[in-house]
Amino acid sequence: MSDRRRIGIAILTIVLAPAAASAQQSVAAQQARLAALEAAANRADSIAHRADSVLQARRVLDTLRSGTLRVVTDSALAQRVRPAAAHAWRVLSAHLGADTVLLREPYGAIANRGSRLLPVAVEATALIDTAAPPLETFWTILGVVESNLVTRSGRTFRSWDGSLGFATDTTHLFSLAYVSLITAPSRAARLCRAGDVAACAAALGLGPDSNRAASWYSVNDLRVVLGRGTSSPFARDRRMLAACRAGSDSACWNLAARRGPSLPAPLGVVSRTSLIAIALARGGAGAYTRLLADSSAPVAAQLSSAAGMPFDDLIAAWRIRVRGAAPPGTTGAPLRAELAAAGWIVLLLALALRSARWRLD
C-alpha cells in the first residue's frame, strides 16, 4: 500500500469514525442525551427569568402625557418617545375629536431589543426601534393605537380588514379607492360603478354571505382573479386552474368554491378604509365611540351606527365620493394651461423680435 493510500485511509477513518459510533448509539442513550439537553434548557430559562426579575426591579418607568394619550416607557426611551407621542396625539385628536376619551388606558412603548414586558397594565405595546429615525417612532405609536382601536371594534370588524386611516391622507386614499373601483376585474365593481348600491356593498365584502363568488365575479373575472398570487401547493387546484384558463367555466366555479373565504373580495383594504373614513366623517362627534360600541355586531351595522345613517345611504355616499376622486392632472393638460402656454409663446416670440442692438430698420 502506497503512502498516499495509507494517508487517505487514515483521513477517512478519522472523518467517518464518529458517524459510525453515532449510528450505533442506542435509543436509550439518545433519550438520555435529550433529557440532559432539556434539563440544560430549563436551567437556562430559570437563570433568564431571574435576570429578568432583577432587571424589572431596577427598571425606571416614565408615563408621558399628551392630552388623554398616556404612554408608559422606560426612562431611557423617554427622550425618543416624548415628541413622537406628542405628534401622535395631535394626529389622534384631529381624527377622534371628542372620542379621545377612548384612549383611557395607557399604551406602552419599549425598545425592540431587551425585555418585551412592562410591569404595568397597558392597552397595547409599541416596539420602538432605537436605531430608526425619530419619525419612525411616531408612526409606530400611531400604528399601535390605531391597531388597538380596530381590535377593540371586534373580531368581525378586524377580520374584515379595514383601517381607521389615521396615517393616510384622505385625498390620496380616495384617489386610490377610485383606481381600485375602476380597475377591479369584478362584476360587482362594474355594477357599483353603474350605480348599484347593493353591488358596492358586495364588492366591499359586506354583502350576503351566500354565493359570494357569483355575486363578486363573472367567470371571466375569475380567470383573472384565480390566476393571481402564488400557485397552489395542491396538484388538483393547479389542474383546475389550468382547465379554468383553458375555458372550462365549471372548473373556474369549482376552484372558486374550493378557495372559500380565501377568495379575495373585489375591493380590498384601501376601499374599505375609505368607507370607514366616510362613515366616521359623516358620523361626526361620537362616531368612533359608536363604532366600538357593539363589537359583536356585523360590520355593516357598526359602520351604519358610526355614520348615524342607514347602511345603504352610507354606501351611496361612499360611491359618490369615490367616483369624484379621479387622480388629478392625468395626461392631458387643463385647457387654461394650454391657452396660457399659447399666449406665452406669442409673447416670448414678440420679445425675441424686438430685442438686440443689431436691428436693421
Place this chain on the structure above:
Amino acid sequence: MFRQMLYTQLKWSLIALAALVVAGFAIPVLSVQRAGIVQPATWDAAVLLTAIRGWGVAYPILAGAVGLVAALTAWSHDHRGNHVYALSLPVARWKYAVLRFAAGGVLILPVVVALWVGGLAAGSASTIPNGLHAYPTALALRFGLATFVAYAAFFAIASGTSRTAAWVLGVIGALAVVQIVLSAAGVHAAFLPDALERLYTWPGPFELFTGQWMLINV
C-alpha cells in the same frame, strides 16, 4: 430663404436632435417595459400607475432639453459671426427672427412625432390592466406644447446679445444668492420660491410642465 435656414439649422443641430428623437421614442416604451413582461393578472393597477408616474418626470425634462437645443442652435452661429450674415441680408430683423423661430419649430416636430409613435407602440405592445387606458395622443400634444413654450423662452433669451443672456442669468443667480443669504440670516422672506411658484402655476408659462405626465391612466 426659409428652406435655406431650415437646412442650416438642421445641419447645426442634427446630432443633438437625432439623440432627442431617440429619447422621445424610448421614454414611453421604457415606461411600460414591465407591463409587457408581467402577466396583467399579477398587476396591481396602483403599482403600474406608480411606475408610469415615475417615468412621467422624464417628459417635461425632455421638453425642456429639446426647447433649449433648438433655441441655442438657432442663434449660436449668428452670435459667433457677430450677426454679420443677418445684417447682410435684405430682410428686416423681425422677419429674420421669425424665420429662425419657424425653422427651429419645424425641427422640434420630429421629436414630438417620435414620442407620439413611441407612445402608440408602447400602448399597443403592453398588456394594460382592465380599467386603465393608454393616452399617447394626449401625451404627445401636451409634450409638443410644453416643448414650444420652452423653445420660445430660450429663443427669446438667445435672440438677444450675449450680454442680455448674461443679464438674465445673472439676475436669476443674484436672486438665488440673496435668498440664500436671507435664509441663512433667519429672515423669512421666501420670494424666490414664490417667484418660481408663479412661473409654474396659472397663468405662469410653465404650468404645463407640472402635474402628472402619464402614458397610462384610468
